[in-house]
Amino acid sequence: MLRKIIYLALLAAFSLSAQFAKAQTCSCAGAPLLGSQSLGTTESGNLVIGLTHEYNDISSLYSGNSSLDDTNTTRATNSTLLEINYGFSRRLSLSATFSYVTKNRITGRLTSSPDDITTRGIGDGIFLLKYVLKEHSLASQYSIALGSGVKAPFGTTSLRNNGFQMNADMQPGSGAWDAVFWSYASASFVPLTDFSVYMLNSYRLTDKNDRFGENDEYKFGNEWITMVGTGNSLTDQLGYSLSFRFRYTTSDQRNSQDMPNTGGTWLMVNPALSYDLFDQLTVRLSGNIPVYQDLEGTQPTTSYTASLSLFYSFNKSADFVKY
């Protein structure tokens, strides 16, 4: 009973924080959908549900790889991600991710009347089928899994302010079905420990939307994310991971022409701590700290992110949070 109460309380807290957290987030790159799937694969018959809340502070302004000291505009995005993972068999599992996004933008902070706008709504979702090519076992130090799926445009792209459709980076959704490809590989080199190194790749091949009308095609840039890191257990309950997160997006295109001030390269450090509250419930705290950004033109970009996640495994499993 106590577990149920704690679970529901945390669930409510997450959902409420998404609705009422102001002075936070924004920008279309702000919703961390791709690469957010925090599990490798799920074992046969197990159901793992994850709930993540991420705060993305997008107050930095970059021109190319140079940081500009800008205090005129602040942006932040709060994303709540609901992840459902189910293992159909020893090798095949499904991961579904749903999002709720709150974006805030304050412009004209150096004028006498700043403009403070917050949008919120259901964001897009991702469905991934994952297949384990090689299982980790006593005989094998390696595991490899591949996956593919779609990013579904659940999020609206038509929120309006003063009668006008807001620009794309303030909309919860992208308005297009995208193809998603995924891979995960890990290796454990030290016997009798949980020490491992891993690499996760995600690629989103974007499709077009009609934000400017039916005869006008707009396409967000394709997105590539690679995470390379290491993880280990510190105690029976406490684990850590440290990874580098590389993200590259091509420029957005309108009618096949690259749009200015879109696309770029990001390299971030991603530290994380996880703690097993109960056998089946794990909490994870993580963040992203930019170490290098090289952007097309001048763009607002992430100053840092902070995430809090809960994972509940319906089958008792000692190691369902991989990093």
Place this chain on the structure above:
Amino acid sequence: MVNQSLYSILLLSFLLISCESVSTNTSTSDNSNTDNSWLIPEDQVFVGAGRDDIPSIDDPSFKPVGDINFLEDDELIIGIKIGDEIRGYPHQILNYHEIVNDFIGDEAVAVTFCPLTGSAMAWNREIEGEVTEFGVSGLIHKNNLIAYDRATNSYWSQMLEQSVNGERIGTRLQSYGIIEMNWEAWKQHFPNSEVLTGETGFDRDYSSYPYGRNYSIDDDNIVFPINREDDRLDRKELGHGVLYNLDLHVFVLSDFPESTITVNRNVAGENLLIIGNSAQDFITSYSSVASDGTILRFSVTEQEQPALLEDDEGNIWNYFGEAISGPRTGEKLKPIHSYNAYWFAWADFFGLDPRRPHISTP
């Protein structure tokens, strides 16, 4: 437990679905404009950025021409003369700000430039006895700047030169005559002028181009939809448009030779003087009718700067249409309703079928 979890997920989903919204939390109660009447079709207005996300320059800083070292010779600059003061506003700075709220002498002036349509103009900021500032609204009409005034939050279309929404809807502003040319020519013609610097109060990389290095020549680089196309000219041809009696006559800069020439032309019943030099990226126009009704004939003078023109009465005129010697010394040529913009913008704004802009050759 499974049932409990499914219930929780459904509950969460319901909470999320019920909360799709936009909210504003402006710091002043009169910050928003709730007037729904527009002089332009609302479906042609796009949100390009947040209000003041492109910050206007409200405390501009100037330096003498000789101290300016950040401009390449081919960069364009907007020039204005009020009283004895001549000021230059480089596109390179305005690309990132679009509006400069300035005072020249006692005149409150807003210099505006839209990088997407290549159009520049200057307005008197004193409206009905009150000086206001203009800001970049973030709204875009046919790729063109929509400014807002900070006194009433009314919206102003730059290329239509009037308020298109809000308390001041339909109001036209007093415009100042401006000229444009490249930096190489400006240095030569106005060595004693003051030029806007990058000390704007904002940290920007003014050596870069917010819409791409080749935006001004790349016909495919159009950021927002075009409603009306006219393929008689390339989209990014820079044209000097003269608006008279609902007729638009566009003089294309690249049609002018690489030396300054004058064109005395009757357009829609009005006697006009067009002056252009493609090597200097310079083209402007005035009425050739003097204040007493005399129609003057102009030619380029051989005299040294700041002289530009001479007329058939022996007067010498400068770039800003001021007689600097001769019997009409002190007189000023009447400015006409004209400015520069890319061809695609002229066609989109004024190419209402079957009326099309006239393309005029020198």
